[in-house]
Amino acid sequence: MLSVENLNVSYGHAKVLHDVSLKVSNGEMVFIAGRNGAGKTTLLKTIAGFLKPDTGSVIFEDKKINGMLPEKVAHLGIRYVFQDKRVFSNLTVKENLEIAAYPVKENIKDAIDKVIGIYPKIEKFLNMRAGSLSGGQRQILLIGRALIGKPKLLLIDEPTEGLAAGTINDILNVLVKMKGNISLVIVEQNLSVVGMLADRVYMMKEGKILKEMTEKDEITNKENLEKYL
Amino acid sequence: MINTIAYGLTIGGILYIISIGLSLTFGTMRIVNFAHGLIYTIGAYLLITTLPIFKNNFIIGALFTVLAVIPISYVIERFIIRKLYGVSIDYAIIATYAVVLIGIDLIKWIWGASPIPLSDPIGIDITLFSVTIPLYRLMIIVLSLIIFVTLTIFFKKTMIGKIVIAALEDKDAVRSLGINVDKYFSYVFIIGSCLAALGGVLYAPITSVHPYMGMMVLLISFAVVLVGGLGNIKGTFVSAFILGLVMAITGRFWGPAAETMVFIVMGIVLIFKPIEV
Ligand SMILES: Nc1ncnc2c1ncn2[C@@H]1O[C@H](COP(=O)(O)OP(=O)(O)OP(=O)(O)O)[C@@H](O)[C@H]1O
Ligand SMILES: [Mg+2]
Numbered sequence: 001m002l003s004v005e006n007l008n009v010s011y012g013h014a015k016v017l018h019d020v021s022l023k024v025s026n027g028e029m030v031f032i033a034g035r036n037g038a039g040k041t042t043l044l045k046t047i048a049g050f051l052k053p054d055t056g057s058v059i060f061e062d063k064k065i066n067g068m069l070p071e072k073v074a075h076l077g078i079r080y081v082f083q084d085k086r087v088f089s090n091l092t093v094k095e096n097l098e099i100a101a102y103p104v105k106e107n108i109k110d111a112i113d114k115v116i117g118i119y120p121k122i123e124k125f126l127n128m129r130a131g132s133l134s135g136g137q138r139q140i141l142l143i144g145r146a147l148i149g150k151p152k153l154l155l156i157d158e159p160t161e162g163l164a165a166g167t168i169n170d171i172l173n174v175l176v177k178m179k180g181n182i183s184l185v186i187v188e189q190n191l192s193v194v195g196m197l198a199d200r201v202y203m204m205k206e207g208k209i210l211k212e213m214t215e216k217d218e219i220t221n222k223e224n225l226e227k228y229l
Numbered sequence: 230m231i232n233t234i235a236y237g238l239t240i241g242g243i244l245y246i247i248s249i250g251l252s253l254t255f256g257t258m259r260i261v262n263f264a265h266g267l268i269y270t271i272g273a274y275l276l277i278t279t280l281p282i283f284k285n286n287f288i289i290g291a292l293f294t295v296l297a298v299i300p301i302s303y304v305i306e307r308f309i310i311r312k313l314y315g316v317s318i319d320y321a322i323i324a325t326y327a328v329v330l331i332g333i334d335l336i337k338w339i340w341g342a343s344p345i346p347l348s349d350p351i352g353i354d355i356t357l358f359s360v361t362i363p364l365y366r367l368m369i370i371v372l373s374l375i376i377f378v379t380l381t382i383f384f385k386k387t388m389i390g391k392i393v394i395a396a397l398e399d400k401d402a403v404r405s406l407g408i409n410v411d412k413y414f415s416y417v418f419i420i421g422s423c424l425a426a427l428g429g430v431l432y433a434p435i436t437s438v439h440p441y442m443g444m445m446v447l448l449i450s451f452a453v454v455l456v457g458g459l460g461n462i463k464g465t466f467v468s469a470f471i472l473g474l475v476m477a478i479t480g481r482f483w484g485p486a487a488e489t490m491v492f493i494v495m496g497i498v499l500i501f502k503p504i505e506v
Contacts, residue, residue, distance in 0.1 A: 081405075103406060
């Protein structure tokens with residue numbers, strides 16, 4: 001459903017991605033791992049329309065989408081969850097969901113139910129300021145917010161980064177519930193998480209894809225993954 | 230002294246009405262918009278030009294002026310401001326300042342350069358708690374309160390308002406949900422411009438109407454916005470009234486220092502509360 005072909009992306013004169021290619025099939029959970037500065041965020045932002053590639057293409061459901069504005073890309077059914085875990089902190093949790101439901105004309109009740117479906121505890125926080133949520137709750141709100149309006153592809157940037165072990169479990173539960181129902185590209189540096197959930201893994205280094213893995217025993221073997229860091 | 234305070238509150242009310250648009254454009258679009266002062270001036274000129282047509286009915290003249298500013302500000306937003314998104318802030322200053330210079334020359338060409346006086350549209354004084362003030366000024370204070378409450382409700386309760394609040398905090402996140410943020414920013418720009426024109430309309434009877442009237446007001450508005458916090462709706466309100474009072478009270482003791490004092494207060498506030506961008 002998504003295919004990225006020979007993508008080259010720069011910030012000004014600094015070239016950050018070199019001939020990056022990857023693909024995602026329907027319902028697949030794809031992970032991207034690699035050290036800090038490898039270009040993982042740059043890759044997701046380019047797919048989501050926030051950065052324009054110098055050359056190469058991003059093809060989503062047979063349509064070339066590179067060069068489209070991020071809001072147009074979102075309308076095609078792609079959602080990007082940023083790395084920084086920023087919610088709309090001055091709005092309530094419910095209002096955060098309202099903003100997501102508005103452009104896709106989804107009923108707010110259905111939107112809330114969808115998020116409760118992946119994380120029942122959120123019901124208690126609906127009328128709280130989103131800014132008062134904990135790091136893990138914010139991450140779940142961000143993922144829940146991105147699920148509103150039946151997107152087809154979710155891009156999630158380091159969902160477990162900076163979270164405590166217990167909270168990471170909450171996030172894992174959410175990811176497990178989504179697995180198979182929606183296509184996902186997840187940037188993740190925690191290789192145990194990658195091993196547990198991935199259908200396909202791309203290891204990135206210095207702006208290049210170093211290795212693609214699809215075999216279960218390759219993916220679940222942590223030492224094997226570490227070789228490509 | 231109570232009279233001075235009443236005068237300060239009037240100035241505060243007008244400053245609020247003018248500054249809120251500037252603050253929101255600053256906060257949402259990250260653009261320093263000098264053209265805001267021009268819209269204020271245009272408001273005053275449109276009022277004095279149309280008043281005779283409307284048989285000196287001030288309210289109808291004011292309403293007409295505020296509505297007439299919608300297409301003008303739409304053009305400024307669509308063809309100038311929107312081109313400035315994301316570019317360096319000095320380009321925005323230069324481009325919008327150019328708009329001001331062209332606008333002022335146009336005004337001089339149409340209406341001439343000499344100041345035009347306008348009389349108090351109500352012309353009644355009222356006495357409240359042993360203070361006599363023109364009813365008109367009291368109405369300005371009340372109107373600014375109504376606008377504050379309306380805007381507060383607008384930003385809390387309407388979808389457009391919530392989207393703008395969200396985008397003030399994280400524009401890209403709003404875009405990633407499929408919302409064309411620029412459309413909402415232009416609504417905010419137009420609302421802000423209409424309020425600037427209303428400010429010009431309201432201030433016209435208190436001073437006189439002249440081509441440069443927007444310049445000084447704009448600088449004071451910048452002070453209001455910086456003290457109140459960029460894009461901060463409540464902060465702008467509080468800061469407008471405080472600086473209005475500062476102006477009136479300083480002016481009572483030493484007229485020429487009134488405006489300078491505003492900038493001194495701004496400087497002091499900024500030392501203790503750095504600008505958050
Ligand atoms: N806005 C920017 N301007 C210039 N260079 C940038 C910008 N953003 C990122 N870079 C550079 O591009 C490279 C890739 O950054 P990117 O954020 O994509 O890496 P990442 O793999 O997501 O890292 P992390 O794991 O720290 O999130 C880095 O060298 C970074 O310094
Ligand atoms: Mg990153």
